[in-house]
Amino acid sequence: MNEILWLQFAHIVAFVYWLGGDLGTFVASRYVVNRDIGVEARAIALKIMLACDQGPKMSMPLILPLGMHMSVSMGLVQIPTWALLVVWLLAAVWLGNVLVLYFNEGKAFTARLSQFDLYFRIAVVIALTVFAVMGLLDQAPIFADWVAWKILVFAALVCCGIAIRINLKPFVPAFVKLMSEGPSELVNNTMADSVARCRPWVWIIWLGLFVNAAFGVHLIG
Structure with a gap:
């Protein structure tokens, strides 16, 4: 029981930092x-x-193994111990890559890491979607449909993050130009348009987080 309580606590903390951090980023x-x-x-x-x-x-990379570990401990998902360890290992790689990219922003070697991060997230989306759909079809060891739906929503949130990254591509060179040459109508418009295209995806992320929270406390599902 203590293990489950600690997992729940960490899962909630990760949720809070995700939603709160997103709000700060948005503002x-x-x-x-x-x-x-x-x-x-x-x-x-x-x-x-x-x-x-x-x-x-x-x-994002922390919520996944925490939720999976908690589901296994509660008997909602059945996977072997080695598979759970693989989930934690992949999450550690994902988190490590995020930290390396942040603390080495602008360095040449981060371009490949950023590309790896993108492909990694795409692989996560595909794997989780397949697993969740199979669970809903009773073809995977997920014993509560609401858990499968939570996994699907999480995969959708990762997709939204990918969409934000794609829509922010014009922002970076425009901001560099702003810093080096000063503001111009073109630079200002490019940055504003890029950020504006990201906002709907941010709103979807917020909605998805609220939906998953509702699943978690059994308001729905």
Whole structure:
């Protein structure tokens, strides 16, 4: 019982940092693209935005093994111990990659790590979707449909993160240009459009987190 309580506690903490960090990132992004404030203030806002974004980026790989471990301990999912260890190992690799990218931002070697991170997330989405759908079809050892739905929602949230990354691609070179050449209509519009395209995906992430929280406390499912 103590193990389950500690897993639940860690799972809740990860949820809080994911949702809270996302909110901080969202608010800071509005100042980054605010053309009415100075370049230095926008640079500081970007630093705040990136720091806040580490909450969700670290919570995402942690929530997965915590939730899986808790489900196995509660008898809701049945997988061998070695498979659970593999889940934790992959989550550690994912989390380690996130931290290396953050603390080495701008260095040449991070380009390959960033590409690896993208492909890793795509693989996670595919694996979790297949596992959850098989569970709903009684072809995988998931003994509660709400757990399968939580896994599907989590996979969708990872997809939203990928979509945000894709839509932020024009933002980075535009911000570099802002820092080196100063503001211009083109730079301001590019940054604002890029961030605006990300907002719907952020809202979907928030909705997904609320839905999974509702599954977790059995409000639904």
